[in-house]
Amino acid sequence: MTEQIAVDVRPRTLAEKVWDDHVVVRGEDGNPDLIYIDLHLVHEVTSPQAFDGLRLAGRPLRRVDLTIATEDHNTPTLNIDRQIADPTSRIQIETLRTNAAEFGVRLHSLGDKEQGIVHVVGPQLGLTMPGITVVCGDSHTSTHGAFGAMAFGIGTSEVEHVMATQTLPLKPFKTMAIRVEGELRPGVTAKDIILAVIAKIGTGGGQGYVLEFCGSAIRSLSMEGRMTICNMSIEAGARAGMVAPDEVTFEYVRGRDHAPTGADWDEAVAYWKTLPTDEGAVFDAEVFLDATDLEPFVTWGTNPGQGVLLSEPVPHPAEMSDPNERAAAERALEYMGLIAGTPMKDIPVDTVFLGSCTNSRIEDLRAAAEVVRGKKKADNVRMLVVPGSARVRLEAEAEGLDQIFQDFGAEWRFAGCSMCLGMNPDQLAPGERCASTSNRNFEGRQGKGGRTHLVSPLVAAATAIRGTLSSPWDLQNDASQGITHDAQDTSTAEREAAL
Amino acid sequence: MEKFTTFTGIAAPLERSNVDTDQIIPAVYLKRVTKTGFEDALFAGWRQDPEFVLNRAPFQGASVLVAGPDFGTGSSREHAVWALRDFGFRAVLSSRFGDIFRGNSSKQGLLAAQVEEADIAKVWAAIEANPGVEVTINLEERSVRVSDLTVGFSIDDYTRWRLMEGLDDIALTLRNEHKITEFEARRQSWRPQTLPVK
The missing domain is CATH 3.30.499.10 (Aconitase, domain 3)
Known part of the structure; x- marks a missing residue:
């Protein structure tokens, strides 16, 4: 053998695999990669200026079929059949309705049975699934990483960028494994795990990283628990948190309104099974937490890293x-x-x-x-x-x-x-x-x-x-x-x- | 976007760590649907205290903010950048930034300059010794000069280039539109679609 064909057989992490499969243009000389976005979630607070930007530049919204909007931040939780009392909240909601109608974006308004917090709506509709990229003008977009998706919050300029191009120029994140081993005691939950992780690594500990939560304690969590953990990855400074997809994930997605069906389902699951981090893949950083010792956790201060055991x-x-x-x-x-x-x-x-x-x-x-x-x-x-x-x-x-x-x-x-x-x-x-x-x-x-x-x-x-x-x-x-x-x-x- | 090469202005010390975006602009100010006019909202909670640094002479006219570590953590709200910009800030110095805040800054021509924590302390000392002193930021050299002190800062090459050229991200990306279309043509059919509504 004189020559070897360059085949990428380097073991990769979950995050690297999802990233690699979304590269539209590979950045060279320190330039960012252009990453394709599979799902764009929109709400009323961070979108009005983005829609306005499209209008000013005369640009269409490239993929309305990959975009979905809901009303959540401003909506009242009482008397929802009445006009919203606060005029500024009302205007913001009305602006979303006008924009969604003008650009053809699917919107679930207050009173609709699919209305709700954007990060609850995506998963319950079966739109959130393993191996996809998800963005939203909201830092808690990290929630969707629980499915083995690459999901992160973006600012309004980036919202406009995704609306116009369905892509984002991004530099690869570093990877950090958060290994949580052991069996949780009754009364101790996913929330206690993530509060303990943040107290351990600090509110800046995850900056620049995608966190991959792994270990027996994570594997035994429900999808809801995994979402709770990935949701708060941002409170440790990380853009995204991820959990490798497994049977728990597949069972959660299966049969939902927008989940793949038939041959698409089989193809999807076969692909999803290739996503977990390879044996021998190297993370840029690793953290360990013993779940066996864990007790209910609470914060005492004014940032999420300022927490202690309730005892x-x-x-x-x-x-x-x-x-x-x-x-x-x-x-x-x-x-x-x-x-x-x-x-x-x-x-x-x-x-x-x-x-x-x-x-x-x-x-x-x-x-x-x-x-x-x-x-x-x-x-x-x-x-x-x-x-x-x-x-x-x-x-x-x-x-x-x-x-x-x-x-x-x-x-x-x-x-x-x-x-x-x-x-x-x-x-x-x-x-x-x-x-x-x-x-x-x-x-x-x-x-x-x-x-x-x-x-x-x-x-x-x-x-x-x-x-x-x-x-x-x-x-x-x-x-x-x-x-x-x-x-x-x-x-x-x-x-x-x-x- | 306005080009950023060098900039000179009054520096204000914000000697606090973990200044999250809820502090930079509380949620109540996020209800506006415009992209400008957020100057009144900047640090709205803290500015009710007459002793807050930006309420005191000569810092009301500051355009460079020198902050403790972990500036701009938390919520993704780009309004935080708009509020800083509308108040008159062109640069923020900190030893660590929230990732989303840092990205948002670069879209609005606000320089998020990462300065070593020890150097931040020196800059604070220089401001304390001479309140109202101007600092000069040189993006090309990645340096901050105040009085006799010059310290370096980090910023990645790509963001620096975009700031110096004042480039619009969307226009840059659309140069590759044919590649986006090619990518879309091979996108698997199992991937999510929001339409038609099921």
Whole structure:
């Protein structure tokens, strides 16, 4: 053998395979690759200026058949049959409707059964699938990586670029493996895994990387759990998070409205099975987390990396060696109104928010409903339950979850982003404290002066029962001491009164 | 897009880390449907404090922001870049940027210059010693000069070239339109399609 034909047999990661299969033009001399975009998700907040740009330049929207829009950030979760009260929100929604009609984009408006948070809608329609590229003018587009797709948030200029060209010029990301091994204890969830990962690598730890979540703990998660994890990859600074597709993925996609069928399905699955990272592929960085040790995790500060185990106290800034970290912690404690050393479990909350693109899917609602079923909400707490989409809401109602939440004392709302960022009327008042299943605890995120603790749906539910940051484990402890938190059984009371 | 080669302006120190885009522009200001007029929204929460750096002379007229690490993390909102630009900023210096923010900056001619954390501290010290001092940014040389101090910054070659030429991304991409069409012709039929509605 004198000469070898150049065949790329180098072992590759999942991210590299998906990337390679979307290169339209390979960049040379440090120029970016031109990457084809399979699916463009659009919502009302980051699109008006992009549509305007197309109009000004006289450009058409290249592939309306790869584009889908929904209304989510501004939509009210009460009285959705009435005109939107806030005129600026109303104008933004109306602008999307006008733009979608003008350019021929499929739109699911408020009141439509497919309306909802853009990252809930894509997967439930079967549009999100392994091996594709997904973009949206929203940083939580990373959610779709749970399917083994390359999915990332973009800015409005890039939204316009995708509308005009169905491509993006991008430099390859570096790859980071996040290996999570072991079996989660009951009461510990995907949300606790990702909060622990962010606390470990920091809010900047993933910058420039695509994270691939792997290991036995990830493999045993449902698609909903994987979406929760990939959703918050951006909170670790990463553009995208991915999980290799497997039978769990295929079963989730199969039969959905836009899932491939017949020969297309067989071809797709055969291809999807080639996507997992090859034996011997090298990541630019690797991180390990033991899931066996994990406990429910909560944030105490004003960025998602400022988190601890629920069983721990608020940390002492003085013990932090990095001066920036120390200064940020001091500032965060002041904003959050917390004193170092206070047990996290002693912190009372005013509001519990169950919702957002992180944790508003049917499985999240089921898990929380199971905790609060037959219980009574703490008097000091209001609880909002906001399904991720109209379809999730209908599904939950068919299962009776709405009744469980309402009997518990929670408010059962219509679908949207809601209190995750408070662009609609669902906001915290200044100084109010919230246990939230959302993704960001930034200053003022849920309302000016509002204080956010990021938690799992199980912790949210237990907190709503006990009134202080709590997990289902605390409910078990209470039960062993004879404290049940049960709702008063009126039928029994009535029977006794009648006797 | 306006070309960026060298720029001289007053530098404002923002001595905070993890300045996320929710702080740069709170969500309530994202309801506008225009691409300009966001100057009032920049750091809207913090600017209610009269002692906030951009409320104090001589920093109201600043055009270079010198920030702590992890600037522009979080939400993808390009409004953060528009707000900085509309306020008058042409450059932000930080030791680490959120990826999406950095990308968005380059689309609007706002320079996101990555400066070593130790050098950021030196620039802060130079500003403190002489508030209102102007800094000169040279994109060709990848340098920042303030008083007697000159420090370097990192930016990738492609972004630097685009900023220096003031090039529009879409027009650049459409030079390859025939290749996009070729790619589309071989796109597998199982890949997602939003239309027709099923």
